[in-house]
Amino acid sequence: MRDKLLEFPVIHGRAICSHILYDDLIPLPEVSISDDLHIITVVDKMGKNSKIIDKINFKKGKINYIIIDEYKQWISKIEELKNYIESNYYTLPKYILYLDAFDTLILKDILNPQEYLDYYKCKVLFNAEPAYHHTGFPLPEGTGNNYYDMLYYDGKDKYKELNKDKYGYEFDNSLNAGVFIGEKDYILSLLEETYSIMKDNPNKEFPYGCQDDQCVLRHVNNKYYKDISTDIFNIFAFWGCPETFNQPDSIYSVNYFKKYKHEYDNRMASL
Numbered sequence: 001m002r003d004k005l006l007e008f009p010v011i012h013g014r015a016i017c018s019h020i021l022y023d024d025l026i027p028l029p030e031v032s033i034s035d036d037l038h039i040i041t042v043v044d045k046m047g048k049n050s051k052i053i054d055k056i057n058f059k060k061g062k063i064n065y066i067i068i069d070e071y072k073q074w075i076s077k078i079e080e081l082k083n084y085i086e087s088n089y090y091t092l093p094k095y096i097l098y099l100d101a102f103d104t105l106i107l108k109d110i111l112n113p114q115e116y117l118d119y120y121k122c123k124v125l126f127n128a129e130p131a132y133h134h135t136g137f138p139l140p141e142g143t144g145n146n147y148y149d150m151l152y153y154d155g156k157d158k159y160k161e162l163n164k165d166k167y168g169y170e171f172d173n174s175l176n177a178g179v180f181i182g183e184k185d186y187i188l189s190l191l192e193e194t195y196s197i198m199k200d201n202p203n204k205e206f207p208y209g210c211q212d213d214q215c216v217l218r219h220v221n222n223k224y225y226k227d228i229s230t231d232i233f234n235i236f237a238f239w240g241c242p243e244t245f246n247q248p249d250s251i252y253s254v255n256y257f258k259k260y261k262h263e264y265d266n267r268m269a270s271l
Contacts, residue, residue, distance in 0.1 A: 001019060001244075001245060001254075002019070002020060002023075002024060002026070004254045004255075005019070005020055005107065005238070005240070005254070006020075006029065006107050006108070007108075007254075008107060008108065008234060008236070008237060008238040009106060009107065009108040009109075009110050009236055009237065010099070010104060010105070010106055010107070010110075010127070010179055010236060010237040010238070011104065011105050011107060011237070011238050011239075011240065012100070012103060012104045012127050012176065012178050012179050012237055012238065012239045012240070013103055013239050013240040013241050013244075014052075014102070014103045015240060015241050015242045015244065015245070016238075016240035016241075016244060017052050017103055017104065017105050019245070020105060020107070021052070021055055021105075027057065028055060028056065028057040028105070028107065029057065029107060029108070030057050030058070030059040031056065031057060031058060031059060031061065031106050031107065031108060031109050031110070032058075032059045032060040032061060032109045032110075032111065033058070033060060033061025033062075033106075033109070033110050033111075034095075034110060034111045034112065034113065035093065036093040036094045036095055036113065037061075037093060037095045037096075037097055037110060037113050037181075038064060038092050038093050038095070038096055038097070038184075039061065039062070039063050039064060039097045039098075039099060040063075040064050040065075040066065040081060040084065040096060040097070040098050040099075041053055041063055041064075041065060041066070041098065041099050041100065041101040042065075042066045042068065042071070042076060042077045042080045042081060042101070043065060043066070043067055043068075043071065043101045044067070044068050044069060044070050044071035044076075045067060045068075045069060045070075046070075046071075047071065047101070047102070048065070048067055050102065051101040051102060052101070052102055052103055052104065052105065053099055053100075053101045053102070053104055053105070055105065056105055056106045061110075063099070065101075066080045066081070066084050068080055072211075073137075073211065073212075074137075074177070074211060074212055074213040074214070075195070075198050075199075075211050075213070077177075077213060078191055078194050078195045078198060078213050079195055081098060081187075081191055082188065082191040082192060082195050085184065085187065085188045085191070086188065089184075089188070092184055093184070094113075094183065094184055095113040095114075095181065095182065095183060095184060096181070096182060096183075096184050096187050097110070097113070097179075097180070097181045098179065098180050098181075098187075099178070099179055100178035100179065103178065104178065104179060110181075113181055116181060116231075116235060116236045117181075117182065117183070119235060120229035120231070120232075121226070121229070121268075122182075122226070122227055122228060122229035123182055123183045123186035123227045123228070124180055124181070124182025124183065124186055124187055124190060124227065124228055124229075125180060125181050125182060125229050125230070125231055125236060126175040126176060126177065126179070126180045126217070126221075126228070126229070126230050126231065127175075127176045127178060127179035127180065127230075127231055127236075127237040127238075127239055128173045128174065128175065128176060128230045128231045128232055128234065128237075128239060128257075129173060129174060129175075129176040129239045130173045130239075130251035130252055130256070130257075131172055131173060131174070131251060132152065132156045132159065132172040132173075132174045132218075133174075134148065134152055135212055135214055135215065137211065137212035137215065140202035140209045140210060140211065141202070142202065142203060143202050143203070143205075143209075147202070147205065147206050147210075148206055148215065149206075150205065150206045150207075150219075151206055151207070151215055151218060151219055155218065155219060155222055156172060156174075158222050159172065159174065159218070159221065159222055160172055162222065162225045163232070166225075166264075167232060167260065167263070167264050167267075168260075168263045168264065168267065169260055169263075171232055171257070171260075173230065173232060173251070173257060174218060174221075174230060175214065175217055175218050175221050175228075175230045176214065176239050177213050177214040177217050178239075179237045179239075181236065186227060190217075190220065190224075190228070193220060194213065194216050194217060194220060197209075197210070197216050197219075197220075198210060198211060198213065198216055206219070207219040207220075232257055232260075232264075233257055233258055233260070233261040233264070234254075234257065234258065238254065240252070240254070
C-alpha cells in the first residue's frame with residue numbers, strides 16, 4: 001500500500017497518513033514546491049503541537065501557519081484564510097495550496113500547479129472523497145431537520161448531472177474541503193462568498209448560516225461548476241480511510257475512479 005500511496009502528490013486522511021508515517025518507519029521522500037505556490041494551514045494554540053503536516057520532508061518549500069487562539073469549526077478556517085490572503089495579497093504568489101494540518105502529507109514534488117487546473121479546466125481544485133456523504137455537522141440552532149435537504153437531495157442530483165455532462169458519468173465522489181489548490185485571485189473570491197454565507201441567518205434556509213464549510217462549498221461548487229472542480233481521478237490528491245486497506249474493490253480503494261479516466265481524456269483530446 002505504501003508504494004501506491006507514494007504515487008500521489010498529496011494524501012489526506014488519518015489512517016493513510018499514519019500508515020505512511022508509522023507502519024514501516026521509512027523516511028518520507030523529499031519534496032520540492034514551486035516558487036509560485038504558497039502552502040497554508042490554520043491551527044489554534046491547543047493543536048499546534050500535534051500536526052501531522054509537520055512531518056512533510058521538504059527539500060524546497062514550507063508550510064505557512066496561521067495560528068489562532070481558538071479554532072471554531074469550521075468557520076475559523078474560512079475566515080482566517082480569507083483574512084490572510086487579503087492582508088498579504090500583493091506579496092503572495094499566483095497559486096495557493098490549503099492543507100488540513102492533522103491528516104495531510106505531501107509525498108511528491110509540486111512543481112507546476114497549473115497542470116492540475118488545466119487538466120480539469122478549472123480555477124480551483126478540491127480533493128475528492130468517494131461519495132456525497134454528510135459530514136455529521138449539527139444543524140444550526142433553530143432550524144428544522146430538513147435544513148440540509150437542499151444539498152443532500154437536490155444539490156446532490158444537480159452535482160451528478162453536471163458530472164455526467166463533463167465526464168460522461170454521474171459521479172458522486174464529491175468535494176472534500178481539507179485540501180485544495182488554485183489561483184490566488186479565485187480562491188480569495190471563493191472564500192469571501194463562502195464566509196458571507198456562513199455568517200448569514202440560518203433561518204433563511206440552507207446554505208445560509210451553515211457553519212460546515214464543506215457543505216457550503218459543495219453548494220457553491222454547483223453554482224460555479226466550471227470554475228470549481230473536484231479531483232475525481234485523484235491526479236493530485238487522494239483521501240483514504242481504513243476501508244482503503246480492507247476493501248480493495250470498493251469506492252474507497254486507490255484505483256477505483258481511475259478506471260473512468262480514459263473517457264474524460266478522450267473527450268478533452270477531441271476538443
